[in-house]
Amino acid sequence: MASENESPRQQPRPSHACMQKFRLxxxxxxxxxxxxxxxxxxWRVLxxxxxxxxxxxxxxxxxxxxxxxxSDLLRRINEGNRSTGGLRFVTTCYGIVGFIKFLGPYYMLLITERRQIGVICGHTVYAVSKSEMIPLPNPDVQTNMAYSMNENRYKKLLCMVDxxxxxxxxxxxxxxxxxxxNLCDNETGQVLYETMFVWNEFLTQGIRNHLQNTVWTVALVYGFFKQVRIG
Structure with a gap:
């Protein structure tokens, strides 16, 4: 099997780099x-x-x-997995909202469509236009609990959050x-999620603690945002 871990080089993440688009x-x-x-x-890989x-x-x-x-890495991954169906494109997304587990498997919540709603000091602010919840385990290893009545009930309750x-x-x-x-200090990273204003603080806790960064997740704020041009 072609190695999935072969890396052309390692280098520190540029301080200005901010990942904004993802393909799963x-x-x-x-x-x-x-x-x-x-x-x-x-470009990074998770x-x-x-x-x-x-x-x-x-x-x-x-x-x-x-x-x-x-692109070369994806080609090699596809070749190395041909015997089990190869590499398949799932969706384009704009950040991970978080991971959640009810009674069975973990699910990944993704922003699959976004729209611009304003700009603050040159920084674009977006709203969620569409999201998707994807179960992580392969169907071949799913337990019966993943299809249980209670599991489906909890999933429906989460989907009620628009x-x-x-x-x-x-x-x-x-x-x-x-x-x-924001003007007074330049704090970055996980400390920004540790506030009552980040709706998905708990949902992102697992990935943030494991990776010790926040480059794959977005901090969702629930509230009112409107920007109008004056004059």
Whole structure:
């Protein structure tokens, strides 16, 4: 099997890099999320295990790729998994809202469509236009609990939360804090999620604690946001 871990090089994440668009792929055993920045110069890979029916196993590739290197990696992953169906594209997304577990498997919540609703100090603010909940385990390893009546009831309860109404986020501006505080300090990372204003703080806790970063997730704020031009 072609190695999925072969890396052309390792280098530190650029301080200005902010991943804003992602593509999710799947093989029989893993999900691969490919993230890139707005300028298409910074590419990273997140691997999520699909063979454990009840645990969350995530690993971030430490390599920073170029676009061509990332394409080559996906080609090699596809070739190495041909015997089990190869590599399949799942969806384009704009960030991970979080991971949730009821009685059975873990589910991944993704923003699959977004819309711009404003700009603060040059930083774009978005609202969620569409989201999707994807079960992590491969159907071959799912337990009966994943299809139980209680599991479906909890899933329906979560789906009653309409993320397309009154939720907003920004990749580069800390919308969970006041303008004054953002001007006074440059705090980044997990501390920004540890506030009552981040709706998905608990949902992102697992991936943030494991990876010790927040580059794959978005901090959703629930509230009212409206921007109008004066004059």
């Amino acid at each position: 792929y799947e093989t029989h055993s893993k999900f691969y999320m490919i993230g890139r920045d707005k300028t298409r110069t910074y 691997k999520i295990d699909r063979l454990d029916p009840s645990e969350l196993n995530i690993r971030e590739d430490s390599t920073t790729y170029t676009e061509s290197e990332c 993320l397309t109404k009154d939720f907003f986020f920004s990749y580069s501006y800390h919308v969970m804090r006041s303008l004054q505080r």
